[in-house]
Amino acid sequence: MFIEIENIRYHIQIKGEGKPLICLHGFSENVNTWKLIKLDGYQLIFIDFIxxxxxxxxxxxKYYSLKVMIKHLNNLIHKLGFNKYSMLGYSMGxxxxxxYALTYSNEIDKLILESASYGECGFINRLKRRKNELNLAKDIRKNGVEWFNEYWENLSIFDSQRKLxxxxIDGIRKRRLLNEGYALSNTLICTGQGKFPCLKNKIVNLSMPVLYISGEYDKKYKKVGNDFExxxxxxxxxxxxxxxxxxxxEDPNAFVKALSEFL
Known part of the structure; x- marks a missing residue:
């Protein structure tokens, strides 16, 4: 289905029955990243980001700013008829x-973060990250989505996916290639980690139960997960x-098991 918020149409898929779980995908992905996930007792709401x-x-x-994205997401969820729900987000999601959970904490029942950052912290680190993301955004606009896909899938963080x-692998690649270069560029510039606020000091304010999931081979986000805990x-x-x-x-069965035990 499609729901319009302030002249922007958002694509949503709903799967299963039960308590609502809002699922947010990563950068350059879409709702189909979750197609292997089924969770008994939960209605999964998959949303394509702007x-x-x-x-x-x-x-x-202006539509790609964090403030607008969170506001639109909240309006969209309310239009779907949900006032209390759990939320799952992967990487950028x-x-x-x-x-979102820090803004609308009274609405979130439980929160699941998969391989997610609390934002880049420290002035110099943020400046470097923002510069790198701006350069990547320019490269995507200049070279196109096929160039981006080749660059992105060869990042070391995705090394373990080559065994899939x-x-x-083809499904991941096809989802990336469905993107438009300017939209990916806008996302990087407006909500990349260099622009995203450092929320490390606000994690203490999360009042709901939170599950942080990381992969064994993902050293960076294993460390981030330890920080969260x-x-x-x-x-x-x-x-x-x-x-x-x-x-x-990479392991949907183990992922669903972790979700089920937590929820």
């Missing part, structure tokens, strides 16, 4: 889910063995 999948891809950058069956007693960090950054694709 500039991704079948949602609108406006040229104006997890970062946005974290900011060819049809799964130390910063708030409501947070439990679960590491899934034998996988890297994208745990829900």
């Amino acid at each position: 500039g991704h999948g079948k949602s609108d891809k406006p040229l104006s950058r 997890g970062r946005i889910a974290l900011a 069956p060819e049809d799964i 130390k910063l708030n007693l409501n947070i439990n960090h679960k590491t899934i063995n034998g996988v890297g950054h994208n745990t829900h694709i």
Whole structure:
């Protein structure tokens, strides 16, 4: 289905029955990243972010700001008729889910963050990250989505995905290639980690139960998960063995098991 918020059409898929769980995908992905996930007792609501999948891809950058994204997401969820729900976010989607949960904490029942950052911290680190993301945004606009896909899939953070069956790898690749260069560029410039606020000091304010999921081979986000756990007693960090950054694709059964035990 499609729901319009302030002239922006958002694409949504709903799967299963039960308590609502809002699922937010990562950068350059779309709702189909979750197609292997089924959770008994839960209605899964998959949403394409602005500039991704079948949602609108406006040229104006104002729609890609974190403030607008969170506001639109809340309006969309309310239009679906949900006032109390759990939320799951992967990578970029997890970062946005974290900011969302801090803004609308009274609405979130439980929060699941998969391989998600709390944002880049420290002035110099943020400056470097923002510069790198701006350069990547320019390269995507200049070289196109096929260039981006080749660059992105060869990042070391995705090394473990090269062992996946060819049809799964092909599905990831096809989803990336459905993107528009300008929309990915706008997303990087407006909500990349260099622009995203450092929320590390606000994690203590999360009042709901939180599950942080990381992969055994993803050293960076295993460390981030440990940070989350130390910063708030409501947070439990679960590491899934034998996988890297994208745990829900690399081992969907272990991922669903972790979700089920937590929920």
